[in-house]
Amino acid sequence: MRRRALLPIALAGGVVACALAPGNAAAQTTGGQGVTVRLIEQRSYREIKAPDGTRTLVPDEPVLVPDRALPASKEFTVIVPVNGELPSTQAQLEIWPRRDQESCDDPPRGANEAQHYTLGMHLHGAAEARVFEATVPPLEVDTTFCFRVQRTSRLAQGLTEQEAAKQAKVFDQTAGDVLGYIERAEVLSVEKIKAELHTRMKEALRRAYPGADVALSAAVESVMGDLLKTDTIEKYRAAAALAKATGSATDVAAKEKAKQDLRTVIDAATQSLKAIGEVHIRERASLSSRPGAGQTPNAGNYAAVDAGVVLAFPTAADELHPWMLPYFGVNLYFTPVDRTIAVGDLAGNAFWQRFSLTLGVSLAQPSLPSRATRGIAFDRYPILALGWRFAHFVRGTAGAALFEVADRNPASSEFHLAAAPFIGASLDIDVIHLIRDGFPKL
Numbered sequence: 001m002r003r004r005a006l007l008p009i010a011l012a013g014g015v016v017a018c019a020l021a022p023g024n025a026a027a028q029t030t031g032g033q034g035v036t037v038r039l040i041e042q043r044s045y046r047e048i049k050a051p052d053g054t055r056t057l058v059p060d061e062p063v064l065v066p067d068r069a070l071p072a073s074k075e076f077t078v079i080v081p082v083n084g085e086l087p088s089t090q091a092q093l094e095i096w097p098r099r100d101q102e103s104c105d106d107p108p109r110g111a112n113e114a115q116h117y118t119l120g121m122h123l124h125g126a127a128e129a130r131v132f133e134a135t136v137p138p139l140e141v142d143t144t145f146c147f148r149v150q151r152t153s154r155l156a157q158g159l160t161e162q163e164a165a166k167q168a169k170v171f172d173q174t175a176g177d178v179l180g181y182i183e184r185a186e187v188l189s190v191e192k193i194k195a196e197l198h199t200r201m202k203e204a205l206r207r208a209y210p211g212a213d214v215a216l217s218a219a220v221e222s223v224m225g226d227l228l229k230t231d232t233i234e235k236y237r238a239a240a241a242l243a244k245a246t247g248s249a250t251d252v253a254a255k256e257k258a259k260q261d262l263r264t265v266i267d268a269a270t271q272s273l274k275a276i277g278e279v280h281i282r283e284r285a286s287l288s289s290r291p292g293a294g295q296t297p298n299a300g301n302y303a304a305v306d307a308g309v310v311l312a313f314p315t316a317a318d319e320l321h322p323w324m325l326p327y328f329g330v331n332l333y334f335t336p337v338d339r340t341i342a343v344g345d346l347a348g349n350a351f352w353q354r355f356s357l358t359l360g361v362s363l364a365q366p367s368l369p370s371r372a373t374r375g376i377a378f379d380r381y382p383i384l385a386l387g388w389r390f391a392h393f394v395r396g397t398a399g400a401a402l403f404e405v406a407d408r409n410p411a412s413s414e415f416h417l418a419a420a421p422f423i424g425a426s427l428d429i430d431v432i433h434l435i436r437d438g439f440p441k442l
Contacts, residue, residue, distance in 0.1 A: 035071045035074070035076040035077070036076065036077045036078075036079060037066045037067065037068055037070060037071070037076060037077070037078050037079075037136075037294070038066070038067045038068075038078075038079050038080075038081070039064045039065070039066055039067075039078060039079070039080045039147055039149065039292070040064070040065050040066075040067050040081075041062035041063070041064060041065075041081075042062060042063050042064075042065050042292075043062045043063075044063075062290065063290045063291070063292045064080075064147045064148065064149060064290070064291065064292035065292045065294075066147070066292070066294040069294070069295060069296070069297055070139060070145060070294040070295060070296045070297075071139070071296070072138070072139055072140065072141040072142075072143075072296035072297055072299055072300075072338070073138050073139070073140075073141060073299075073300075073338055073339070073340040073341070074138055074340070075135055075136065075137060075138055076135075076136055077133060077134070077135055077136070078093060078121075078133070078134050078135075078136050078147075079124075079131040079132065079133045080093070080121065080131060080132045080133075080149050081130070081131050082123070082125075082130040082131060082132060090121075090123075090151070091120075091121040091123075091132040091149055091150065091151045092118060092119070092120060092121060092149070092150045093117075093118070093119045093120075093121050093132075093134045093136075093147065093148075093149055094107060094116075094117070094118050094119075094147070094148045094149075094150070095115075095116070095117050095119070095136060095139075095145055095146065095147055095148075096113070096115065096116040096117070096145065096146050097114070097115050097116070097140070097143050097144065097145055097146075097347035097348060098143075098144040098145065098146050098293060104146035104147075104148075104291035104292065104293050107146065107148070107291075114344070114345045114346065114347040114350075115137075115139065115140060115143075115145075115341070115345055115347045117136065117137060119134040119135070119136065120134065121133060121134040121149070122134070132149070132151075138340045138341060139296050139341075140296065140338050140341045140345075140346060140347055140348050141296050141297065141298065141299050141300040141336045141338045141348075142295075142296060142297070142298040142299075142300065142335065142336050142348060142349070143295070143296050143347060143348035144293050144294070144295050144296075145293065145294055145295075145296065146291045146292070146293050147291060147292050147293070147294065148290075148291040166208075167208040167274065168274075170204055170207050170208040171204060171208060171270040171271065171273070171274050172270075174200060174201070174203075174204035174270055175263065175266045175267050175270045177200060178197055178200055178201075178266050179259070179262060179263055179266055181193070181196060181197075181200070182233060182236065182237075182262065183240070183259075190233060190234060190237075193233060194233075201269070201270070201273055204270065204273065205273055208274065232258070232261050232262045232265045233262065235258050235261070235262075236255070236258040236259055236261070236262045238258075239251070239254045239255040239257075239258035239259075240255050240258070240259075242254070242255070243255040298336055299336060300335075300336025300337045300338050300339075300353075301333070301336065301337050301339070302332065302333050302334075302335075302336060302337070303330050303331060303332050303333065304330070304331050304337075305328075305329075305330060305331075306328075306329045306330060306331045306358060306360065306426065307326075307327070307328045307329070308326070308327060308426050309324060309325065309326045309327070310324075310325050310327060310383075310397075310401075310422040310424055311323070311324060311325075311422060311424065312325050312400070312401050312420035312421065312422040313420060313421060313422065314368060314401075314403075314405075314418060314419070314420035315418060315419055315420070315421070316368065316371060316373075316405040316416075316418040317368050317369075317370075317371075318368075318370050318371075321368060321369065323366040323401075323420060324366075325362050325364060325366060325381070325401055325420070325422075326362065326363040326364055327360045327361065327362050327363060327383045327401070328360055328361060328363055329358050329359055329360020329361065329383050329385075330358070330359050330360065331356045331357075331358050331387060331395070332356055332357045332358070332359065333352065333353065333355075333356045334349075334352045334355070334356075335348075335349040335352040335353055336353075337353050338353065339392065342391075342392065343389055343390070343391060343392065353389070354388055354389040354390075355386070355387070355388055356386070356387040356388075356389070356395070357385075357386060357387070358383065358384070358385040358386070358387055358397060358399060359382075359383070359384065360382070360383035360385075361377070361378075361380045361381065361382055361383060362375070362380050362381035362382075362383060362401055363380075365379060365380070365381065368405065371405050371406045371408070372405070372406040372415075373403050373404065373405050373406070373418075374403070374404050374415060375403060375404070376402055376403060376404060376417075381401040381402060381403045381420075382401070382402045383399060383400075383401050383402075384399050384400055384402065385397045385398060385399020385400070385422075386398055386399060387426070390425075394425060394426075395425065395426050396423075396424070396425050396426075397422075397423070397424050397425065397426055398421075398422070398423045398424075399421070399422060400419040400420060400421040400422065401419065401420040401422070402417065402418070402419055403417075403418055403419075403420065404416065404417060404418065405418040
């Protein structure tokens with residue numbers, strides 16, 4: 001391999017030949033082609049008490065949770081089951097790395113958006129097997145990522161004339177049924193009548209809006225609360241009882257007037273319920289699920305073999321006497337190194353994925369013209385250096401070769417520790433990674 005000086009005062013070259021970490025090269029590509037992660041909705045529930053004393057569990061907004069560990073360093077597929085009740089037609093997946101211990105509530109905005117993706121999801125399958133699907137770019141190893149999916153339903157964009165007519169018919173029929181029930185329920189208490197009205201209103205909402213689940217119980221409570229605050233039911237029952245008892249035209253007219261007043265109140269309640277249901281279903285169709293989080297595996301390389309040549313300048317020399325010093329060593333990182341993600345896009349332990357310590361040994365024993373030198377161990381010069389990855393393959397280094405040099409007094413047989421500092425740049429290439437996966441983007 002040819003090597004050229006990247007700095008005028010030093011020359012260094014290096015090739016990472018193999019991984020020395022517990023997480024080997026094969027482990028780093030956990031996410032190979034064909035890997036699919038399913039995002040599952042997990043719900044929590046809260047309790048709502050109805051006017052009749054019954055209690056209903058109402059689900060909160062679902063949280064997305066991956067069904068397996070997230071793959072690292074490879075593209076993979078994410079699928080989200082389609083809500084079978086809601087006619088969803090579009091969806092969007094947002095994914096971003098969680099910073100430190102922050103929650104997933106808000107994705108980063110502005111300049112710091114490394115590995116923050118917004119991906120369109122495609123609808124696949126039919127009937128109950130329908131899913132939204134998206135291909136996710138490679139994600140960094142040993143990093144927690146947040147997910148959020150936003151679904152858009154056709155209901156969020158407005159109803160067709162046919163759907164609007166169907167819903168109007170449902171609520172009109174419900175109003176008539178409720179009035180008829182009140183007329184027939186002469187022997188029932190007002191409390192039982194109100195409980196039955198509550199049930200019928202909720203059923204009307206479900207029939208009109210197939211996507212409206214039990215969460216809309218709160219809307220029913222609101223509408224029923226307004227309806228039941230009035231005394232129109234009691235007035236109608238009293239007028240009906242009086243008309244039945246006397247049969248007079250005046251009392252019958254009063255009964256019809258009370259019935260009309262009751263129908264007006266019931267119509268207003270059903271229309272309010274219709275409006276609340278429509279707003280709710282549209283909002284539900286366009287609101288995001290609460291973000292969930294997933295973790296990529298700790299599967300990168302911590303160390304790699306480094307071999308190259310540096311131009312070093314021994315400080316013990318009486319005059320400038322640079323050395324061309326070949327060396328063999330190991331680059332040690334303090335976190336798993338992801339060779340797939342460009343260094344500018346690193347979002348997890350970005351600093352530690354770029355900073356490294358090099359421990360090595362010289363492959364030659366250069367000397368000084370006026371003083372004897374010798375190696376410290378096995379007649380070799382230890383190499384100590386710090387490194388910083390500027391790109392996938394380019395790594396800056398600064399360090400020194402250590403050796404022993406004879407005392408300046410020719411009569412002395414002592415040797416002293418000396419150093420030959422160097423600054424340079426080396427190639428930092430994981431050969432196994434390149435053979436397996438090809439060249440990543442710089």
